[in-house]
Amino acid sequence: MTSARSGLTRRDVLGGLAAAGAGALLAPAAATAAVMPARRLSRLAVGAVDGLSPVLAPGRAFVLAGVQWSSPSVARIELRSRFRGGEWGPWGLASVRGHEPDHGTDARMPSGEPLWLGPADEVQLRSSQPVADVVVAFVAAAPQSRLAPASSARAAASLPLAQPVLAAGGGQPPIVARSAWAGHDAPPAAGPFYGSVALAFVHHTDNPNGYAAADVPAMLLAIYDYHRYANGWNDIGYNFVIDAFGRIWEARAGGIDEPVIGAQAGGYNAVSTGVAILGTFMSAVPTAAAMSALQRLLAWKLALHGVPALGTVTVEVDPSAAFYTPFAPGQVVELPRIAGHRDGDLTDCPGDDLYAQLPALRTQVAAATGTTLQLTLQSPTRTASPAAPVMLTGTLSELAGGPVAAAPIEIQTITGLGRSTTITRTATDAGGHWTAPVTLTRSSVIRALHSAAPAAVSTVIAIGLMPQIALSVVSASPPLIAGTITPSKPNVTIDIYRLAGSVRRLVLSRRVPVSAGRFASRLTLGPRAHGRYMIVARSAADEVTLAGRSAPVSLKIRSG
Secondary structure (H helix, E strand, C coil): EEEEEEEEECCCCCCCCCCCCCCCCCCCCCCCCCCHHHHEEEEECCCCCCCCCCEECCCEEEEEEEECEEEEEECCCEEECCCCCCCCCEEEEEECCCCCCCCCCCCCCCEECCCCCCCCEEEEEEECCCEECCCCEEECCCCCCHHCCCCCCCCCCCCCCCCCCCCCCCCHHHHEEEHHHHHHCCCCCCCCCCCCCCCECCCCCCCCCCCHHHHHHHHHHHHHHHHHCCCCHHHHHHCECCCCCCEEEEECCCCCCCEEECCCCCHHHHEEEEECCCCCCCCCCHHHHHHHHHHHHHHHHHHHHCCCCCCCCECCCHHHHHHHCCCCCCCEEECCCCCHHHHHHCCCCCCCHHCCCHHHHHHHHHHHHHCCCCCCCCCCCCCCCCCHHHHHHHEEEEECCEEEEECCEEEEECCCCCCCEEEEEECCCCCCEEEECCCCCCCCEEEECCCCCCCCCCCCCEEEEECEEEEEEEEEEEEEEEEEECCCCCCCEEEEEEEEECCCEEEEEEECCCCCEEEECCCCCCCCCCEEEEEEEECCCCCCCEHHHHHHHHEEECCC
């Protein structure tokens, strides 16, 4: 048994703060939020429901619906659909919870997992007890031009595959790229954010079984629309989704090989990866193709992050999401390395029949894994100065053995939606240790990679670049202030404080343009400006550097 803490510092290096602590939540870049076409999302306020609701019609056809309500949170709410005048479809459980909240989003009123129904234009609800403030959210079908063809029921070969390909575990299975279902205009609202992978959670999506292979891209996009716009999450909640035909789909953006934080297991999102099988498995077993794909994906993903398939890990329950769990905020709990969602949260997910498969799955994953390596990464600092190298260090070793010598190591930065770029290379010594000096030109999220088989990735760290600001007083009357800033920025702010004993008072703050790293400004303090002053130049945080500040410069203006 090993441990992994989930009490992580929630700081975003590109928001202007150096990430503190080895397990910080990191975002390499802020994504541009997509504006969902109004035709795809609608809501219908129902109010109170006690037992069977009236027939509800949003006024247009939909393919997916989900239920939100205020109380009680443990109510059982079911939903069924039809085309007006037609036969009702089967009841589906619409009150399954436990995935949220997402990083940077507030937990709203209870929200169940959405159900793929489509197409339909009417729904009906039934509840096990009176529930209040019920809202039904509907997602309409996206235009088919948005979706890649999904005619193959056997493999992902006809669809674009996610990159990179890294030979960890039993080998990387084909993973369909996110673009196959999301297109290029469905980015996350924020992030992606990175944590660590200490375990994997297995889920089902609660969608009805019996869908066609060609339906899957539209189903994933509809789930994204619901998670992103109805729930208010950053993105689709799961890291990966597997369909009944054995195809593995990249779900949440950020890189299939990265420790992307999802919204899939409330209380543990920052230390886990989440895989959902598309369907409902309370009283049905997933297809053999789906279970085989799950085994191959977990053997690869866990091995890549140096995590064993067997045994348990102790994790700390994230206090902000502890209400989804049976545990107290901050409680340290022991979970299987391959866990069912219900192992950590108050939910029936992944369904009784799928959950019963997990003991055998763990043994199968372990048998398929092969040699697993663990790659570590450390930095002596979380801030850097321009042109000053940071000495990164780490080790490479076998999970159940000794050090790995003479192994090539790449140091990479992560940008955008999980794009990794190698900035330098090194190799391990006889003891499995490696070092790499890195000079940064901007704030960066960094990882180490051993790409040769068996591949391994380190945890990610953030190093914020501190701008260097020099300031001087060229003349005192009237004050002419000049200085430099590296890296250059569009402007700096000059603050002038008047000193009276130990008290200082801000008397002037001016934004000054910067050209090629240089700035100058003549400041007017008024006719009675004699006295002592302190002057500081500062810059705001952006995607290149942290917030910066010069050393204070003294100024004395004499009367007359």
